[in-house]
Amino acid sequence: MSDSLLLVEDTETLSLIYSRTLNRAGHQVDCAYSLQQAHEMISADRPRVVLLDLQLPDGDGIDLLDRLRVEAPDVRAIVITANGSIYRAVQAMRAGAFDFLVKPFDDARLVNAVQNALTSAPAPVVVEEDQEVDAQGFQGFIGSSEAMNGIYRMIRSIGRSTATVFITGESGTGKDVCARAIHSMSTRASKPFVPLNCAAIPRDLLESEVFGHLKGAFTGALSDKPGAAAVADGGTLFLDEICEMDLSLQTKLLRFLQTSTIQPVGASRPRNVDVRIVCATNRDPIKEVKAGRFREDLYYRLHVVPIHMPPLAGRGSDILDIAEACLQEFSAEEHRQFKGFDEEASALLARHPWPGNVRQLLNVIRNVVVLNEGELVTAGMLPPDMFVDLSAATAVPPAPVGRGSVVSNLPGRPPVATGNAMAGLVGRPMAEVERGLIEATIEHCNGSIPQAAKILELSPSTIYRKIEVWNRASAGEERRSVS
Structure with a gap:
C-alpha cells in the first residue's frame, strides 16, 4: 500500500487548493478527476487515504465507496460534499466512509481529517447493519422495537466515522446512552469518553471546564486544570444540553471545531487536540437559532449527522422489556424476590404515556421495588402519582352498539x-x-x-x-x- 493520498475532485481549482494544503502539511497527493480515473489509480497503486467528492461527472462517489469496502477495506475514505443532508451523510458512512467534510471547510479541518485517517487503528468488526437485535437491546439500550432498530443501525453506521453527531430528543429518552454507544462503536473506543453537561455548570466557569485554565488565571484558580477537550484528546467529547451554552463560549467552540486547537484560560499559546464531538439537546435547535440563542454557523458545524431519539410512548413493547429488565436489576440490588408483573400492571405500564420517558419508567420501577415485596408486581403497587400525568383526552370512548x-x-x-x-x-x-x-x-x-x-x-x-x-x-x- 502506498503512503500517498488520492484526491478525487472534478473541480480543478478546488483540487489544486486541497492538494497544495496537504502538500504543505507534508503529504504526497495524487489527483483524479472522475470515477473512472479513480478506479484505475486505486488498482495501480492503492493509497492509504482517499478524499472523495460525491458529485462527479461520470457517477456518484458512493459507488467508489462500495467498491473500496469490498476490495480495499483497509483504505480510509473521507467524503467531501456540498450536500450536508442526513441522507447523504448516512449513505456515505454506511458505505464505509471514515469521515465527512461539508464544503466549505478550512485547511485545518482538512489536514486534521487526513491525519486522523492515517493514524487510526483498523476499523472494528461491525455487526451487519440489517441485523435486528432481541429485547436485550444494544450497547446499553434495551428493546427491539422498529424505532430503536433504526437507531441501532444509525449508530453502527456512524460509529466508525469521526463525523460530528447531533442528538435530539425529549428528556429521558437516552441521549447519553446513544452518545456512549457511538463512542463504543468507534475506532476511539479505547480512548476517553468525556461527558460535559453545559446546563449544570455555572456560566462563568463553563469556558474553564471545556478548555481548561492555568494557575492564577482567575480568582480561585489555585492550580493548572486541563479542560474536558484536553482530557478527551484522542477520544470523544460529549456536550450535553448544548443549547444551554453561553453565546460567547459558542464562538470559542466554533473556533475550536475549525482549528482543532484549544487555548486554556490564562494561556498565551493554543495547543492541538484530536477529539470527536457528540452533542445533545432536548430543545428544538432550529427554534433556538431563530430566537438568536444559538449561533447558526455553529449549528451547521455540529449538525453533520443528526439522530433523533424516539419518545418511550412510541416504542411499543420496549416499555415492558425495559420494565422487566429493571425489575430484575433493582430486585437484586434491594434483595427483593420480584419476578415479573401481573396482567393488570403490565397493561397499565404499556398504556401509560410516559411524559418523562425511560427515566420516569425507571423511577416507577425503583419505587415499586423499594416499597413493596412479593413475586409479582400488581397494579396496586404502582405509585398513585404515576397517573397524574394521564390526560382525560387519552380516554377512548366505547364503540357504538347497535340498537337492541x-x-x-x-x-x-x-x-x-x-x-x-x-x-x-x-x-x-x-x-x-x-x-x-x-x-x-x-x-x-x-x-x-x-x-x-x-x-x-x-x-x-x-x-x-x-x-x-x-x-x-x-x-x-x-x-x-x-x-
Whole structure:
C-alpha cells in the first residue's frame, strides 16, 4: 500500500487548493478527476487515504465507496460534499466512509481529517447493519422495537466515522446512552469518553471546564486544570444540553471545531487536540437559532449527522422489556424476590404515556421495588402519582352498539344490555348515568379502579378525578344539610 493520498475532485481549482494544503502539511497527493480515473489509480497503486467528492461527472462517489469496502477495506475514505443532508451523510458512512467534510471547510479541518485517517487503528468488526437485535437491546439500550432498530443501525453506521453527531430528543429518552454507544462503536473506543453537561455548570466557569485554565488565571484558580477537550484528546467529547451554552463560549467552540486547537484560560499559546464531538439537546435547535440563542454557523458545524431519539410512548413493547429488565436489576440490588408483573400492571405500564420517558419508567420501577415485596408486581403497587400525568383526552370512548343488541362474554367485562333494557335510563341526567356506570364497574372489579378503567376504556386518572369531584359535592351537601 502506498503512503500517498488520492484526491478525487472534478473541480480543478478546488483540487489544486486541497492538494497544495496537504502538500504543505507534508503529504504526497495524487489527483483524479472522475470515477473512472479513480478506479484505475486505486488498482495501480492503492493509497492509504482517499478524499472523495460525491458529485462527479461520470457517477456518484458512493459507488467508489462500495467498491473500496469490498476490495480495499483497509483504505480510509473521507467524503467531501456540498450536500450536508442526513441522507447523504448516512449513505456515505454506511458505505464505509471514515469521515465527512461539508464544503466549505478550512485547511485545518482538512489536514486534521487526513491525519486522523492515517493514524487510526483498523476499523472494528461491525455487526451487519440489517441485523435486528432481541429485547436485550444494544450497547446499553434495551428493546427491539422498529424505532430503536433504526437507531441501532444509525449508530453502527456512524460509529466508525469521526463525523460530528447531533442528538435530539425529549428528556429521558437516552441521549447519553446513544452518545456512549457511538463512542463504543468507534475506532476511539479505547480512548476517553468525556461527558460535559453545559446546563449544570455555572456560566462563568463553563469556558474553564471545556478548555481548561492555568494557575492564577482567575480568582480561585489555585492550580493548572486541563479542560474536558484536553482530557478527551484522542477520544470523544460529549456536550450535553448544548443549547444551554453561553453565546460567547459558542464562538470559542466554533473556533475550536475549525482549528482543532484549544487555548486554556490564562494561556498565551493554543495547543492541538484530536477529539470527536457528540452533542445533545432536548430543545428544538432550529427554534433556538431563530430566537438568536444559538449561533447558526455553529449549528451547521455540529449538525453533520443528526439522530433523533424516539419518545418511550412510541416504542411499543420496549416499555415492558425495559420494565422487566429493571425489575430484575433493582430486585437484586434491594434483595427483593420480584419476578415479573401481573396482567393488570403490565397493561397499565404499556398504556401509560410516559411524559418523562425511560427515566420516569425507571423511577416507577425503583419505587415499586423499594416499597413493596412479593413475586409479582400488581397494579396496586404502582405509585398513585404515576397517573397524574394521564390526560382525560387519552380516554377512548366505547364503540357504538347497535340498537337492541347485547354485549357479553368479553374477558373481564360484565354483560351490558342495550335497547329496551336501557329504557329505565331514559330521562335521567347523563352525569347520573355516567356515575352509576362507573361505580357499578368498580364494584364489579372488587374496588380496583385501574381494572375498571381498563374495562371502560378510560384512563385511571379520569376516574380518580371524577370520584374526587363526587366526594367534594357530597361533602358540600352534608355541610349544607347540617347548617
